[in-house]
Amino acid sequence: xxxxxxxxxxxxxxxxxxxxxxxxxxxxxxxxxxxxxxxxxxxxxxxxxxxxxxxxxxxxxxxxxxxxxxxxxxxxxxxxxxxxxxxxxxxxxxxxxxxxxxxxxxxxxxxxxxxxxxxxxxxxxxxxxxxxxxxxxxxxxxxxxxxxxxxxxxxxxxxxxxxxxxxxxxxxx
Numbered sequence: 794x795x796x797x798x799x800x801x802x803x804x805x806x807x808x809x810x811x812x813x814x815x816x817x818x819x820x821x822x823x824x825x826x827x828x829x830x831x832x833x834x835x836x837x838x839x840x841x842x843x844x845x846x847x848x849x850x851x852x853x854x855x856x857x858x859x860x861x862x863x864x865x866x867x868x869x870x871x872x873x874x875x876x877x878x879x880x881x882x883x884x885x886x887x888x889x890x891x892x893x894x895x896x897x898x899x900x901x902x903x904x905x906x907x908x909x910x911x912x913x914x915x916x917x918x919x920x921x922x923x924x925x926x927x928x929x930x931x932x933x934x935x936x937x938x939x940x941x942x943x944x945x946x947x948x949x950x951x952x953x954x955x956x957x958x959x960x961x962x963x964x965x966x
Contacts, residue, residue: 823880
């Protein structure tokens, strides 16, 4: 049976379906939970959906970052970030701050997923500590208390280069 349907679906379809379903559940959770979860609680909830699959999640990330899939993957990531910015941050801005917050949350979430796939600590403690530290940095960035802030485009480029290197697509080859 598997051979008969193998041509119907691309490798990425299952990954995309998983991300989409996680995002739907995440959006529902954020819109119905009272009081509204903090950013940390929200992202921890979303990561909890990935943890059962963490031993194989690196493969999912590799599929998601293939050139033919990256556009859809980025859209799904931005949907996750939109949910956080809208619900947990209660942000209604229409200026550049909306984009900055959205990309900041997306960058933090992806970096945390990368931490997760390498985390061997009990109950993924190191991943959740990493997330907490990154969110504190994000809050400090917004308050202007970080004196050596890296421009967002450079931070994102470094994050994507790191992702490619971890997944074996070395950017310098």
